[in-house]
Amino acid sequence: MKKYFKYISAFALVAIAAMSLSSCGEKSLGETIFPDVSDELDPNSYTYKFDKWLKENYLDVYNLDFQYKLQDNETNMNYNLEPATLSNAVDLAVLAKYMWFDVYEEVSGSKEFVKMYGPRILMLVGSPAINPQSGTIIVGLAEGGIKVTLLHVNNMNPMNIYALNGDYFHTMHHEFTHILHQTKSIPREFQLISLGRYDVNNWQSRNLGVVHSLGFVTQYGSSEIREDFAEISANYITKTDEEWARIWLEAGRGYATDGDEDSEDMENLVYYCFYYFENNDATSDENKKYIEEYRVQENEDGTYIYRNQYQRGVTPITTGEDGNRYDANGNLCDNAGFVLDKNGNRIPIQVFPVEDKDGVDGVAILEQKINIVRTWFKEQWGLDLDEIRNAVQHRVTTFDAAKLEELRQQVYGE
Amino acid sequence: MKKLFNLSALILMLSMVACAPSEVDDIFDESPAARLDNAVKNYTELLKSNGGRWLMQYFANGDEEGFNYIMTFHEDGSVDISTQNAYVNDGAFYSDKSTWDVVADYGPVLSFNTYNKAFHVFSSPQSDGTGHGGDYEFIILSGDDNQINLRGKKSRGKGAVIDLIMTRLSSTEYPTDEDYFTQLTAVSKAAFSDRINNYVLTTGSGKRYICNDVTTMIWSFYPEGGSLLDNGDYMNAIITTKGLRFMEPLTFITEYDANDVAVQNFEFQPDGSLLCADDGVTKITGPALADLFHQPQLGWMLSSKDGEFGGDFVTIYNQIVTEAKAKYKTTFNWLQLGYDAAKAKYRLYFKNGKYTGSIYVNHEIVDANTIKFSFNPEAEGAFDNNGQSHYNNLPSMQAMVQLLCTGEYTLAAENVMVSNPMTMTSKSNPSNFVVLSF
Numbered sequence: 001m002k003k004y005f006k007y008i009s010a011f012a013l014v015a016i017a018a019m020s021l022s023s024c025g026e027k028s029l030g031e032t033i034f035p036d037v038s039d040e041l042d043p044n045s046y047t048y049k050f051d052k053w054l055k056e057n058y059l060d061v062y063n064l065d066f067q068y069k070l071q072d073n074e075t076n077m078n079y080n081l082e083p084a085t086l087s088n089a090v091d092l093a094v095l096a097k098y099m100w101f102d103v104y105e106e107v108s109g110s111k112e113f114v115k116m117y118g119p120r121i122l123m124l125v126g127s128p129a130i131n132p133q134s135g136t137i138i139v140g141l142a143e144g145g146i147k148v149t150l151l152h153v154n155n156m157n158p159m160n161i162y163a164l165n166g167d168y169f170h171t172m173h174h175e176f177t178h179i180l181h182q183t184k185s186i187p188r189e190f191q192l193i194s195l196g197r198y199d200v201n202n203w204q205s206r207n208l209g210v211v212h213s214l215g216f217v218t219q220y221g222s223s224e225i226r227e228d229f230a231e232i233s234a235n236y237i238t239k240t241d242e243e244w245a246r247i248w249l250e251a252g253r254g255y256a257t258d259g260d261e262d263s264e265d266m267e268n269l270v271y272y273c274f275y276y277f278e279n280n281d282a283t284s285d286e287n288k289k290y291i292e293e294y295r296v297q298e299n300e301d302g303t304y305i306y307r308n309q310y311q312r313g314v315t316p317i318t319t320g321e322d323g324n325r326y327d328a329n330g331n332l333c334d335n336a337g338f339v340l341d342k343n344g345n346r347i348p349i350q351v352f353p354v355e356d357k358d359g360v361d362g363v364a365i366l367e368q369k370i371n372i373v374r375t376w377f378k379e380q381w382g383l384d385l386d387e388i389r390n391a392v393q394h395r396v397t398t399f400d401a402a403k404l405e406e407l408r409q410q411v412y413g414e
Numbered sequence: 415m416k417k418l419f420n421l422s423a424l425i426l427m428l429s430m431v432a433c434a435p436s437e438v439d440d441i442f443d444e445s446p447a448a449r450l451d452n453a454v455k456n457y458t459e460l461l462k463s464n465g466g467r468w469l470m471q472y473f474a475n476g477d478e479e480g481f482n483y484i485m486t487f488h489e490d491g492s493v494d495i496s497t498q499n500a501y502v503n504d505g506a507f508y509s510d511k512s513t514w515d516v517v518a519d520y521g522p523v524l525s526f527n528t529y530n531k532a533f534h535v536f537s538s539p540q541s542d543g544t545g546h547g548g549d550y551e552f553i554i555l556s557g558d559d560n561q562i563n564l565r566g567k568k569s570r571g572k573g574a575v576i577d578l579i580m581t582r583l584s585s586t587e588y589p590t591d592e593d594y595f596t597q598l599t600a601v602s603k604a605a606f607s608d609r610i611n612n613y614v615l616t617t618g619s620g621k622r623y624i625c626n627d628v629t630t631m632i633w634s635f636y637p638e639g640g641s642l643l644d645n646g647d648y649m650n651a652i653i654t655t656k657g658l659r660f661m662e663p664l665t666f667i668t669e670y671d672a673n674d675v676a677v678q679n680f681e682f683q684p685d686g687s688l689l690c691a692d693d694g695v696t697k698i699t700g701p702a703l704a705d706l707f708h709q710p711q712l713g714w715m716l717s718s719k720d721g722e723f724g725g726d727f728v729t730i731y732n733q734i735v736t737e738a739k740a741k742y743k744t745t746f747n748w749l750q751l752g753y754d755a756a757k758a759k760y761r762l763y764f765k766n767g768k769y770t771g772s773i774y775v776n777h778e779i780v781d782a783n784t785i786k787f788s789f790n791p792e793a794e795g796a797f798d799n800n801g802q803s804h805y806n807n808l809p810s811m812q813a814m815v816q817l818l819c820t821g822e823y824t825l826a827a828e829n830v831m832v833s834n835p836m837t838m839t840s841k842s843n844p845s846n847f848v849v850l851s852f
Binding site for chain 1: 488489490491492512513515517519525526527528529534537538539541542543544545547550551567568571572
């Protein structure tokens with residue numbers, strides 16, 4: 001009981017002291033200690049035209065601060081970074097509006113949707129962020145849907161709209177999807193599709209073709225559910241038909257490697273989708289040799305051959321009594337030792353596709369995921385994902401130097 | 415219970431202290447935010463004032479030489495930055511326009527916030543993620559109308575202290591930025607020679623330090639009599655048209671460290687030497703002239719051009735020409751006093767007609783500015799074949815050797831940093847001299 005009394009007394013004393021301390025603080029607050037800083041633009045400023053355009057097109061419309069003048073304290077100080085050039089900042093500002101903000105306005109029918117859910121800060125950095133230890137290069141970053149950082153701006157070619165779409169606007173679509181699913185959650189059926197096949201730790205080391213065949217659109221998408229969802233959305237919008245054709249192709253293939261899949265050096269493992277048998281001898285797996293896709297030629301009947309390579313006779317090649325050359329198995333050969341068919345032609349080496357043994361129909365899964373994302377955009381947000389995609393792709397395919405100049409004139413004109 | 419009482423007393427005391435009215439006046443009239451805001455405004459005005467033209471002596475890191483940047487800060491927030499260094503525009507003069515600002519951060523911070531091709535190359539991460547690691551944001555430590563003192567912001571955050579200065583640049587003296595760099599190139603070429611070893615830093619107390627690698631601007635130092643390996647140190651530097659500044663004070667010199675003297679800035683003197691602007695006594699000169707004469711890599715040479723020798727040297731040279739014509743029916747072309755690296759000896763080296771010949775002499779350092787020569791015709795290797803025949807057949811050639819080996823010679827040079835040319839004058843007959851160069 002004595003012990004309890006001690007604790008109760010001590011508590012009471014601390015409470016009294018706290019009250020006495022707090023009672024001292026009842027002073028009226030004076031004027032703010034912070035200076036009154038005007039946010040009016042200076043018409044004499046070197047960057048006035050650009051700043052005015054940014055205010056009218058980003059700040060006033062989307063409540064978005066477009067930061068092109070770099071301040072280190074806005075970045076990760078562990079990276080050595082350089083600011084963006086003013087000219088590239090202008091180009092990226094007008095292109096981001098044209099390729100991203102205007103698209104959502106066009107599809108949603110107003111600017112309000114992006115104003116409500118879009119990022120609050122868009123920051124440009126001239127250099128990439130390079131991790132000196134890992135050598136990884138970051139060209140886009142997003143922080144909680146509030147701030148999107150676009151890096152490597154000094155290296156951008158404003159005429160290469162495909163690269164800009166892939167590097168920058170893809171990042172913006174991706175982060176925007178995150179913002180949206182933080183408001184209305186990812187459908188449960190999506191969350192279940194690839195459960196068990198994500199790898200949050202080693203996604204960087206995964207082979208792109210292999211992740212396609214597992215039903216992911218990118219390696220990053222194979223890291224976790226929410227990145228999968230954002231990557232499906234962003235890539236569906238930004239990737240061209242040709243790029244998607246390649247994804248579908250790779251998603252339907254089987255993959256094998258002659259390296260050690262359990263090794264720590266996963267990222268350097270080479271995966272193959274085709275093989276052939278040395279000496280055309282399919283009797284032993286030891287004769288199975290994997291080959292790169294670029295060496296493979298597809299025939300009209302759907303079979304495959306080794307491009308410009310022919311079956312060699314098994315040595316020794318000797319001359320028969322009839323004066324012809326034969327290999328050790330009695331096959332007719334030419335003087336160079338290649339086996340000939342009955343018409344006297346060299347016989348191509350037959351190539352076989354690797355059997356798809358992962359138990360996953362990559363194509364079907366990708367289609368399923370796209371459909372879920374499409375439905376979710378439509379039902380939850382009233383946005384037609386295909387309309388967004390079509391608007392983006394139209395802007396990509398119709399983009400030219402004249403369009404860029406027209407966009408620049410919004411800033412420099414008059 | 416006693417503990418509880420003590421605790422109660424302590425809390426009571428604290429509560430009284432907390433409630434006591436402040437009896438200390440504010441040191442500053444304004445709030446920290448207002449003071450920072452004023453500092454930002456004041457430095458912004460200072461940078462733009464009087465044409466806004468400043469010379470920044472820039473160091474990217476502690477391992478590379480410093481580079482000069484001329485920065486003209488304009489009212490409209492733009493800045494013209496000019497330079498001439500190996501990393502920009504293949505070393506040719508280059509100027510670019512970008513933007514600047516003074517922002518409130520770690521105190522007032524000068525930021526070059528859009529990319530400038532002349533300047534930001536040192537901030538680029540390059541392929542290794544680090545690059546030069548140079549700053550483009552600088553905390554303004556202090557400043558007046560002539561000089562602003564800066565500290566690299568990001569490097570500070572990584573534990574390095576890189577302090578820089580900006581000094582006002584005169585438009586009268588250098589009407590254009592290119593004028594400055596043209597003069598800087600000339601000054602840099604004349605200030606040091608990469609062929610001279612062992613420059614000397616002499617402290618106020620007379621202690622001497624040997625300095626090398628000076629043209630790389632990454633100087634090495636060691637005490638005279640010591641070695642770079644055992645007790646040496648390095649310091650990177652920047653050269654301007656007026657002098658030289660080390661990135662940091664030379665605190666590794668014990669004398670400065672003990673007396674808390676910051677020896678860092680040096681100014682060119684009329685004789686080419688560098689005098690410390692901080693303590694007014696530390697001096698950097700070239701090696702003693704006799705040492706310089708002794709440095710074999712220089713290959714000192716006397717050519718027989720007009721004005722490069724005088725007195726009896728001229729008279730005897732003319733006799734050689736005459737005697738050679740009479741004896742060999744040839745035109746004697748030239749005579750040099752030069753260093754033969756293969757034999758590690760000085761020689762009288764001549765060309766008569768199409769033949770060259772050598773007569774090898776010994777030299778001895780008498781003191782810092784005095785040398786003497788000697789010759790022994792009986793010694794092995796005293797001549798090559800043509801040297802011997804000319805020595806034997808031309809009395810004037812013997813006279814020339816004898817003249818050279820008579821008495822001592824005083825060495826003198828106008829420039830004590832790059833002592834080239836150097837005059838060698840006979841102590842016994844000052845009209846006899848030769849001018850040596852490398």
